[in-house]
Amino acid sequence: KIIVLDFGGQYNQLIARRVRECNVYAEVHPYTLSLDKIKEMNPKGIILTGGPNSVYDPESPSYTKELLSAGIPILGICYGAQLVAYLAGGKVATAPVSEYGKTETFIDAIDEESGVIGQVSISTSLIFENIKPVINSWMSHTDYIAELPEGFKVTAHTKDCPVAAMENEEKSIYAVQFHPEVMHSEQGQDILRNFVYNVCKCKGDWQMSSFVETTIEALREKIGKGRVLCALSGGVDSSVAAVLLSKAVGKQLTCVFVDHGLLRKDEGDEVEAIFGPNGNYELNFIRVNAKDRFYKKLEGEEDPERKRKIIGEEFIRVFEEEAKKIGAVDFLAQGTIYPDVIESGLGKSAVIKSHHNVGGLPDYVDFKEIVEPLRMLFKDEVRQAGLELGIPEYLVFRQPFPGPGLGVRIVGDITAEKVRIVQDADAIFREEVDAAVKDKRIKIAPNQYFAALSNMRSVGVMGDFRTYDYAVVLRAVCTSDFMTADCTEIPFEVLQRCMNRIINEVKGVNRVMWDLTSKPPGTIELL
Ligand code: XMP
Numbered sequence: 001k002i003i004v005l006d007f008g009g010q011y012n013q014l015i016a017r018r019v020r021e022c023n024v025y026a027e028v029h030p031y032t033l034s035l036d037k038i039k040e041m042n043p044k045g046i047i048l049t050g051g052p053n054s055v056y057d058p059e060s061p062s063y064t065k066e067l068l069s070a071g072i073p074i075l076g077i078c079y080g081a082q083l084v085a086y087l088a089g090g091k092v093a094t095a096p097v098s099e100y101g102k103t104e105t106f107i108d109a110i111d112e113e114s115g116v117i118g119q120v121s122i123s124t125s126l127i128f129e130n131i132k133p134v135i136n137s138w139m140s141h142t143d144y145i146a147e148l149p150e151g152f153k154v155t156a157h158t159k160d161c162p163v164a165a166m167e168n169e170e171k172s173i174y175a176v177q178f179h180p181e182v183m184h185s186e187q188g189q190d191i192l193r194n195f196v197y198n199v200c201k202c203k204g205d206w207q208m209s210s211f212v213e214t215t216i217e218a219l220r221e222k223i224g225k226g227r228v229l230c231a232l233s234g235g236v237d238s239s240v241a242a243v244l245l246s247k248a249v250g251k252q253l254t255c256v257f258v259d260h261g262l263l264r265k266d267e268g269d270e271v272e273a274i275f276g277p278n279g280n281y282e283l284n285f286i287r288v289n290a291k292d293r294f295y296k297k298l299e300g301e302e303d304p305e306r307k308r309k310i311i312g313e314e315f316i317r318v319f320e321e322e323a324k325k326i327g328a329v330d331f332l333a334q335g336t337i338y339p340d341v342i343e344s345g346l347g348k349s350a351v352i353k354s355h356h357n358v359g360g361l362p363d364y365v366d367f368k369e370i371v372e373p374l375r376m377l378f379k380d381e382v383r384q385a386g387l388e389l390g391i392p393e394y395l396v397f398r399q400p401f402p403g404p405g406l407g408v409r410i411v412g413d414i415t416a417e418k419v420r421i422v423q424d425a426d427a428i429f430r431e432e433v434d435a436a437v438k439d440k441r442i443k444i445a446p447n448q449y450f451a452a453l454s455n456m457r458s459v460g461v462m463g464d465f466r467t468y469d470y471a472v473v474l475r476a477v478c479t480s481d482f483m484t485a486d487c488t489e490i491p492f493e494v495l496q497r498c499m500n501r502i503i504n505e506v507k508g509v510n511r512v513m514w515d516l517t518s519k520p521p522g523t524i525e526l527l
Helices: 012-021 035-041 065-069 079-087 188-199 208-223 236-252 267-275 291-298 304-326 338-346 379-388 416-438 492-505
Strands: 002-006 026-030 045-048 074-077 091-107 134-147 153-158 165-168 173-176 228-231 253-259 284-289 331-333 369-371 448-462 465-478 509-514
Touching (some): 012 026, 079 173, 173 188, 208 236, 253 267, 416 492
Parallel strands (some): 002 026, 228 331, 331 369
Antiparallel strands (some): 091 153, 153 165
16 A cells, blocks of 8 residues: 655645555555554555645654655655655755746756756656656645755756656655646646556555455454444445444444434435345444424524534434433444545635534543544545445435535525425425436536525415415536536426426425526525
């Protein structure tokens, strides 16, 4: 495996992911991981990530110089590259010109004999094998390598950065100032592949199935005879986590599924059918029907953030009560995946919405340790793992559903009637969209599509009678990261059919609206 040592950059998990895409297992560890620990892990290579600091600032994360003589191949990226230069005795300084964004980068740039910067035929560097002589790479740095350390040679440069890449082939130490892991770096993936194949001599025989196997093994070892408690929501992440745990420790696991009454239509029963006593998995499944408690707590509350808080807190209270009945457990399992770690505001971005199911740890559950078997994976990797584990496809490819459920799709106060309306309208909309995607009437399938309820009632006429009913909002978005999103193009004919069906089949609705808003300025959910 490859170890990615995290120095605080933004793209660290992405580096690990890109390596895994080369069929080589990679995991991220903090830079505080000792060299002895690293050696115990016996990695084939180490990648040092970027980071926001300056290597010459004594407060900056650093590493022991011995890393460079440990005999393990190294690739330093951005800050990691500067750190390599610094530790190896080179000089790092503030660059006269900072580089941000796409930057023309010349490979194999210095003529070894004359020391003149300029392009030299084909690169002989192992990491630049089959890389074009000029590539657009993604830069983001204010410091640069000002002087090469001894034993290193320059292998790439840009207009403003004389050492855009350097290496000491004999010691298998490589460094690139740019970020090969981001999509904007041309042939970046090839450069990473060259590092893991040519330099680290990885075979590339890792598959998601090996992740599943090794994770099950590791969980077994970690948990031993201990008891595990898991909050199961029926979403992809917690389902995959629960199945991994059930395969690892079977009946030592208890899964609590809190039905807060804000799930999609029939969802509670579906989850129970898969994970309950009549399902396919060995786990102690407990469903708590807490609908009435939630509705009562939410009664009359119109403020979106307070609604979210109430749902999140009540969720934890219900979970705690169940946990108390079970008694002390050794581990609390969570389906946290990598993007949750960023979005939950561990970074410094402003709180747009307080996310439910991240950070909200129950206070009174008696447990010793948390296990998060999916913490290193991206969503699509979790899905792949789910398929490996034999979880039904419809569950694995289910669209994301927020923790607070329909609570964030009902504008204004929440009542049982409004929940029923949204559930029924949503079921119709999803059915119609799924059918239209299947027979290609919708060209680009939305990633998230649902019905919500505006708090607006308006006048209509149905069968010669005046109506004064709710307006349902339909929303479908395409997004790759859920941070930005565009409204999906749904043919008018499909929308019209949904409108007809919803008004005819769902009592209490006399108007259907289509939400065209992108994110930003809108968010995906209405609240
Ligand atoms: P927004 O509405 O912020 O949603 O554009 C972005 C994505 O996050 C989901 N979402 C949540 N997921 N707990 C979750 O687990 C939450 O509290 C929550 N709020 C929004 C939303 O469905 C979309 O996929």
